[in-house]
């Protein structure tokens with residue numbers, strides 16, 4: 316039996332960094348952000364559905380989705396994020412499940428999904444790992460990584476469910492406030508100490 320591990324936590328807390336630690340140990344990882352990106356490339360039903368919902372102005376001159384513009388809209392206005400989720404949710408779930416099931420020969424498969432809780436994927440997982448970080452450090456990392464100003468970064472953080480709620484529901488909580496090397500050590504120790512064979 317394959318164990319499905321849902322890896323989640325707020326934006327910029329270090330999920331993808333941790334997902335790479337798993338990948339380095341040959342654990343297959345499905346990256347929900349990447350799936351979402353592939354579903355809306357030019358010519359896809361996903362992009363067509365987004366254009367029907369938000370209008371042609373969400374397409375950049377080169378024909379790709381103007382992610383920056385759509386991001387500014389949906390993270391600034393919760394009602395717009397609800398509209399986006401309504402379009403994306405029915406496309407995302409089957410594709411995520413298809414990719415997870417493809418790894419049936421592995422003992423462990425990781426789903427890296429920022430909205431694991433919000434999208435209702437938790438019941439599909441065998442285990443959940445929630446990455447936590449202090450709000451001040453999260454804001455700092457998000458602003459540094461994405462070049463966002465403080466208000467835009469705070470809005471993006473506020474569009475997600477509370478980290479303390481997610482942590483309270485988790486099977487494993489990983490604090491990523493230390494160095495990347497320290498976080499790596501914690502994750503590898505958990506991987507080493509856990510028996511996935513049953």
Ligand SMILES: CC(C)(COP(=O)(O)OP(=O)(O)OC[C@H]1O[C@@H](n2cnc3c(N)ncnc32)[C@H](O)[C@@H]1O)[C@@H](O)C(=O)NCCC(=O)NCCS
Pocket residue numbers: 325326327347348351381382383385386389396399400403428429430431433434471474475
């Ligand atoms: C709004 C979009 C176009 C912005 O694109 P952009 O390239 O700027 O950001 P990117 O996709 O890399 O996401 C960055 C981070 O934003 C957060 N985020 C993305 N989508 C959502 C969402 N629906 N709800 C809450 N937070 C989200 C996540 O923490 C994510 O890691 C894009 O995030 C999107 O299409 N989101 C909807 C798809 C989705 O739900 N993705 C999450 C998969 S579970």
Ligand SMILES: Nc1ncnc2c1ncn2[C@@H]1O[C@H](COP(=O)(O)OP(=O)(O)OP(=O)(O)O)[C@@H](O)[C@H]1O
Pocket residue numbers: 324325326327328329330331332333348429456460491492493494495496498
């Ligand atoms: N101890 C640490 N553990 C993980 N990441 C760290 C750590 N210290 C600094 N970082 C940095 O924090 C930033 C955010 O990490 P990452 O991109 O992995 O977050 P994420 O949770 O996947 O974000 P998102 O949900 O927005 O995609 C990166 O620039 C990463 O290098």
